[in-house]
Structures are given as structure tokens and as C-alpha cells.
Amino acid sequence: MRETFGFLVCVWILLLGNCSGRFVVKKNSLEVTSPDSIIGVYDCAIGNFGVPLYSGTLFGTVVYPKANQRGCMIFDDFDISFISKPGGLPTLLLVDRGDCFFTLKAWNAQKAGAAAILIADSMHGPLITMDTPEEENDWSEYLQNITIPSAFISRALGYSIKRALTFGEMVNINLDWMESLPDRMESLQHPDERVEYEFWTSSNDGCGPKCERQIEFVKNFKAAARILEQKGYTQFSPHYITWYCPEPFILSEQCKSQCINHGRYCTPDPEQDFSKGYDGKDVVVQNLRQACFFKVANESGKPWLWWDYVTDFAIRCPMKEKKYTKDCADKVILSLGVDLTKIDKCIGDTEADVDNPLLKAEQDAQIGKGSHGDVTILPTLVINNRQYRGKLDKRAVLKAICAGFEETTEPAICLSEDIETNECLENNGGCWQDKAANISACRNTFSGRVCECPIVNGVKFYGDGYMHCEASGALHCEINNGGCWRKTLEGRTYSARIDDHSHGCKCPPGFKGDGVNSCKDVDECKEKLACQCPECKCKNTWGSYDCSCSGGSLYIREYDTCISKDFKTEVSWGSVWEIILGIVTKKESRDTWIRRLGL
Incomplete structure (x- = not known):
């Protein structure tokens, strides 16, 4: 059994009733563009709340308030507003660290109209990740409504900005989130150019608002996840955090109630009370069942069914209704058409003193590599090996995933109106x-x-x-008719395109013009180009003409003449031959002429 110090410490805290963790600090760049005295590029740390503008930049001017400088109170109470005037630059509000949660500062700044918030450290030291508070109180519901981005800056930079503002100088800053993008080059290492993302979650629905928000996210995101996965744009995998019980405590009440497989895989008790409700080991088993469901569904070529299973399980098998059981889970699995025997085999004997291959792999995956830090917080989303920062909601997460695609390779769902602005429309x-x-x-x-x-x-x-x-x-x-004129009218289509190697444009017979911009109908009757025989009556049509003969005679278009329909009584064969021989442009035999007339 692995002796990982980080896990050991965490489990000791876990046994005392609480275990918390934090993201690896994710730094990003902030560029001061004026004044000259502090111009330059500086490090800042992205907050684990709000919505980073993935793939975007924000250029604005810094304001440091004269009152409420730590931003812990509502700015309306001081009659202060940071809403930009028409034509003005967005306001980047600078406040100091201390006295209240980072999230409350951001919420107050957002309500006052700031486009982003900069929080200056109050002490010297390395940058930290601004996180959300652990407590779940009524006042903390605003956490899900924070949309402005935030950045934590050093005390030194904060002092320089304040000093410049004191001297009446304008401080302009460009916040660039390109460095926080899910690494596109990482995705390009794969031949299919998919974006890979993983979601660290839990089947536990008894932890209050945090669990409820997580379930709501899965429910809302599953349609987008299905589209991305079915069309091969992404490769998704769910993960579950477990800890092991230190060997001296394997037989303790805490480990027995929170662990399976002889203390190898443990999860905190949902109620933090070992004497009532469901135990931590119940959560471990259900987590394992969800992981096995994904494994079996993935092997059958339908990994997206995991989203349906997790959503349906949360609705049909909640803890509060005491339906958080194997029987209920099995019914959900069968309803989705997944092989239940394969899932049971994957779960194995949870009481045996042996490793479970799937959970052992999950514990290994919890250890961070490169820009992927140790996973200790639930939920955690990792996109192209980068930990996601921001609100857990469909739009924000989808924007982060879409940022992982190479430009022009994004799926259509990334270009929908609620995700980004179509710049081709203007x-x-x-x-x-x-x-x-x-x-x-x-x-x-x-x-x-x-x-x-x-x-x-x-x-x-x-x-x-x-x-x-x-x-x-x-x-x-074939494109735009080769740039030539073309028109359809009265059921007829005429084109000026010349279908030979010249690729030119020339108005067709019956029309005149340049062949490109226009071709105008020629009135053959008015210009006496047709129907010239004495008995002929001419009627112009679009692109052509119609001729008729008086007295019921038959009009012969090729010869522009009229002939009586009754040849036997009105016209002798000699007369017919006189007509034919009189037309020097056409010479045909008697038999051919007779066939033409249908005689």
C-alpha cells in the first residue's frame, strides 16, 4: 500500500471530521500599458470563482475607491458606481485583501458595475489562489451569480498602482486570459484533434447546496456533452476521489464506516455523523458503480450514456428518500440498456482485502502532473490537462472547452449565439x-x-x-454561373455562360446585352426578325417569339412560311415543291419534307 504523505495528512484530518484542499496556484499575465512609471507585464493569480474570459482579453482603466477600499460592503451605501459611461473604458476595480471573503469583494464589485476586480495582497509573499468559502450559508448563494473575472496581484504591484492614481495618472491594464486556455497544443498531439476533459465528481447528494449545484450542472450539460462526444469532438472521462485509511486505524469505527476493501478506498460520511443515514462506504460503492458504468458504456462505444445515468440516478435514487441503493441503481442501469453483469463484475467484492483495479487507477490519477495539480476539491474539471477555473454552469464550462479547439476546427455548438458573438454578421x-x-x-x-x-x-x-x-x-x-447573367421567367431559364474553354459570357439567342450584368429580351416581331410571310401573325415572348397563320394554315418555323393543312384538296405536290425549291437556304428531299409534315 502506497505511503503518500499528502494523502496520509489528509486522511488524518478527514478522521477528525473535515478535509479541504486547494488548487495549484494558476498564474496568468497582466499588462500595465500606462503610465510609463509602472508599464510592464506582471504575474497575477486567477480566482476559483467568476468566469474567466477564456480566449479573450479585457482592456480597462483602474479605479481605487476612496471609501470601502476592501470592498466588503455594498458600494451603493457609499453612493459609488463603477458602471462605464458610453464610450468609456471598462472599470477594473482595485481593492485590498482582508476582512471578508474574496468572493464577497467580487460580488460587491460586480453589483457596482465593475468589469473585473483586482485584489491586492496585504502582505509580501507568493501569489495564492482565491477560493470560495467552505461555509454554506444563505448569504453565500451569490457565489453562483458572480460573472466578472478576478485577479489576485502582489502587494508591490498594488502599491505601485495606488501611488500612480494618487498622482493623478491614468492606469490602464490589459487582462489576457490566453495563458489560461486549455492547452491547444496539448490537444493537437492527438491525431483526431479532440479536446480531452475530465470531471471529478461524487454520487453523494447529501452535502447541501454544493451537491445540488453539481447535480444541476450534470443535468444541464448532458445534452452538450452528448453532442460533443457522439461527433468525436471531445474525449470525456469521469473520476472519483478516494483516500486510504492509515494502517493503524483500519479497524476503527471511522474507517469501517467510510472505507471498502479493507481501508483501501474511503470517502467522508455524507452527514459527518457515523451513527445515522448513509455511510462513506455507501458513497464509495456508488461512485465505483458510476465509474464502472462509464467503463462498460465506453467499451460499447456509448460513453455519453454516463451523463444520462448520473442524472437519472440523482432523480430516482436520492439519499433523502432512502433510495440510494444498489436495487435502485440497477433499475436505472437496465433502463439505459447497459449490461448489468459487466458492471457487477467491474465492482467486484467490496469486502475483500484486495485492490480494485479501477479505484486504484483513480487514486493514481489524483496525483497532479505538470500543470495538472493534485485533485483534492470536488467538483474539479480538467480540460486538456488544465484545471478549469470558474463557475460550474453549462455556458461557462462549454466556453472553456471550446477554447481548447484549434481555431476554425470548433464544432457548431461552440459558435451558437449564447456562447460567442458572430463577428461575420457586422x-x-x-x-x-x-x-x-x-x-x-x-x-x-x-x-x-x-x-x-x-x-x-x-x-x-x-x-x-x-x-x-x-x-x-x-x-x-458552377459558382454564380461563372459570373454570367442568368434568369428564369415563365418556366424558362436562359444563361449567358459559354460552356467551352473560353469561359466567357454571351447573351443567348433572343437576347442582347453584355452577358454579365444583363441580357435584354429582343422583340423579334417589332424588329421584323421573324414571321415575315404575308399570312403570318407574330407574337413576342420572353427570349423567343410565336408565329401563327391565318385561315387555319400551318406555320413552318424553319422556312418562315404558311402551308395549308389539307394538301390533298388545296395544294398539289407541285405547289409544295415550288415552295421548297424557292428557299435556297434549305434543300431537302420530297420524302424528308413529307415526313416532317407527318403525311
Whole structure:
């Protein structure tokens, strides 16, 4: 059994009734662009609350309030507002550390209209991760409503900013969250270019608002997770934290009630009371069942079913209704069509003094590697090996996942209106476009837009994407009719495109014009280009004409003449031949003519 000091210490605290952890400090860059006296790039630490602007930047001006400088009270009480005026820069509110939770400072700043909050340390030392309070009180419900980003800065930088403001200088800062992106290069190491993310969670639903919010997130996010997973955009895996019981305490009441497999895998008691309700070992077994469900579903090619199972289990088998049991879980599993025998085999004997391969692997995965710190907090989301910072809600998490895709490879769900702004809608993003053909070089992306000549119906356009794009290849005439005039009217379609190697434009017979912008119908009747025989009556049509003969005679279009329909009584064969021989442009035999008339 592994003797990991970090786990040992945590379990000792666990046995005393509480165990807490924190994220590895995640640093990011903050750039002061003015004044000259403090211009430069500085480290800051991202808070574990609010919503970091993944893939974005925020440029604003710093304000340090004259009152309520620690931000622990509502700024309205001091008649202070940080809402930017039209045309003004966003306000970055600077407050000092101390007297209240970081989250309360951020909430007060947000309500007062600040675009972001900077919290200056009150002592010298390394930067820390600003975390959420452990207590779950009524007043802490605002935690889920914090949306502005936050940054923790050093005491020295805070002092420099305050000093510059004291001298009447404007302090402008650019906050850039590009460094906090889930590592795109990490995802590009995989041939399928998927974004990998993992969710550290628990089946425990008895821990109050925190558990309720986690269940609500799973319920709301499962539709997006299914789309991403089914289409191969992501590779998701759920994980569960367990600790082991120190060997001297394996036979203690605490370890027996909180652990399975002879103290190897333990989870805190849901009520922190070993004499009532469900025990920690019940949670370990249900967590193991969820992990095994994912393993079996994944092996069958349907890993997304995990989201359905966890959601349905939370609804159908809650602790408060005393349905948090194997029987209830089995019914949910069977309803989803997953092999129950395989799951039971994966769970194994939880009373045996042996390792469970799946839980042992889970404990190994809890140890941090690189930018992935030790996982000690539930819930924890890790995207492309980077720990997610921010609110656990569908929109915020989806934005973070979408930031992990290489630009222009994002799935459509990342470009929906509630996730990002379509920059191609305004002025076509400044890119080339052919309005007539409804073709544009602007391609919307999660982090902005690119001007890239498109491929339309298999035809590639070439150019810079900004000022010029031109179709090429054998099929280029299929695009916008090769740039030639084309029109459909009265059920007829005419085109000026010349289908030969010249790729030119020429108005078809019956029309006149340049062949590109327009082709105008020619009135053959008015211009006496048709129906010239004495008995002929001419009627112009779009792109052509109609001729008829008086007295019931038959009009012969090829010869622009009228012939009586009754040849036997009104016209002799000699007369017919006189007509035919009189037309020098057409010479046909008697038999051919007779066949033409259907005689």
C-alpha cells in the first residue's frame, strides 16, 4: 500500500471530521500599458470563482475607491458606481485583501458595475489562489451569480498602482486570459484533434447546496456533452476521489464506516455523523458503480450514456428518500440498456482485502502532473490537462472547452449565439464577399473570425480573403454561373455562360446585352426578325417569339412560311415543291419534307 504523505495528512484530518484542499496556484499575465512609471507585464493569480474570459482579453482603466477600499460592503451605501459611461473604458476595480471573503469583494464589485476586480495582497509573499468559502450559508448563494473575472496581484504591484492614481495618472491594464486556455497544443498531439476533459465528481447528494449545484450542472450539460462526444469532438472521462485509511486505524469505527476493501478506498460520511443515514462506504460503492458504468458504456462505444445515468440516478435514487441503493441503481442501469453483469463484475467484492483495479487507477490519477495539480476539491474539471477555473454552469464550462479547439476546427455548438458573438454578421467581418452569389470569405470562430477564401460546391476560391477571392478549377463556372447573367421567367431559364474553354459570357439567342450584368429580351416581331410571310401573325415572348397563320394554315418555323393543312384538296405536290425549291437556304428531299409534315 502506497505511503503518500499528502494523502496520509489528509486522511488524518478527514478522521477528525473535515478535509479541504486547494488548487495549484494558476498564474496568468497582466499588462500595465500606462503610465510609463509602472508599464510592464506582471504575474497575477486567477480566482476559483467568476468566469474567466477564456480566449479573450479585457482592456480597462483602474479605479481605487476612496471609501470601502476592501470592498466588503455594498458600494451603493457609499453612493459609488463603477458602471462605464458610453464610450468609456471598462472599470477594473482595485481593492485590498482582508476582512471578508474574496468572493464577497467580487460580488460587491460586480453589483457596482465593475468589469473585473483586482485584489491586492496585504502582505509580501507568493501569489495564492482565491477560493470560495467552505461555509454554506444563505448569504453565500451569490457565489453562483458572480460573472466578472478576478485577479489576485502582489502587494508591490498594488502599491505601485495606488501611488500612480494618487498622482493623478491614468492606469490602464490589459487582462489576457490566453495563458489560461486549455492547452491547444496539448490537444493537437492527438491525431483526431479532440479536446480531452475530465470531471471529478461524487454520487453523494447529501452535502447541501454544493451537491445540488453539481447535480444541476450534470443535468444541464448532458445534452452538450452528448453532442460533443457522439461527433468525436471531445474525449470525456469521469473520476472519483478516494483516500486510504492509515494502517493503524483500519479497524476503527471511522474507517469501517467510510472505507471498502479493507481501508483501501474511503470517502467522508455524507452527514459527518457515523451513527445515522448513509455511510462513506455507501458513497464509495456508488461512485465505483458510476465509474464502472462509464467503463462498460465506453467499451460499447456509448460513453455519453454516463451523463444520462448520473442524472437519472440523482432523480430516482436520492439519499433523502432512502433510495440510494444498489436495487435502485440497477433499475436505472437496465433502463439505459447497459449490461448489468459487466458492471457487477467491474465492482467486484467490496469486502475483500484486495485492490480494485479501477479505484486504484483513480487514486493514481489524483496525483497532479505538470500543470495538472493534485485533485483534492470536488467538483474539479480538467480540460486538456488544465484545471478549469470558474463557475460550474453549462455556458461557462462549454466556453472553456471550446477554447481548447484549434481555431476554425470548433464544432457548431461552440459558435451558437449564447456562447460567442458572430463577428461575420457586422460588415462581413471586414472580409471579401460576393453579395450576388451569397459567398463570403468570413469564417466565424470561437475566438474571433478569419478571412479565408471559401470552398463552395467543391470549388476552391483563391486570394487574400480580405480584398479578393477568385474561383478556379474545372467547376468554377458552377459558382454564380461563372459570373454570367442568368434568369428564369415563365418556366424558362436562359444563361449567358459559354460552356467551352473560353469561359466567357454571351447573351443567348433572343437576347442582347453584355452577358454579365444583363441580357435584354429582343422583340423579334417589332424588329421584323421573324414571321415575315404575308399570312403570318407574330407574337413576342420572353427570349423567343410565336408565329401563327391565318385561315387555319400551318406555320413552318424553319422556312418562315404558311402551308395549308389539307394538301390533298388545296395544294398539289407541285405547289409544295415550288415552295421548297424557292428557299435556297434549305434543300431537302420530297420524302424528308413529307415526313416532317407527318403525311
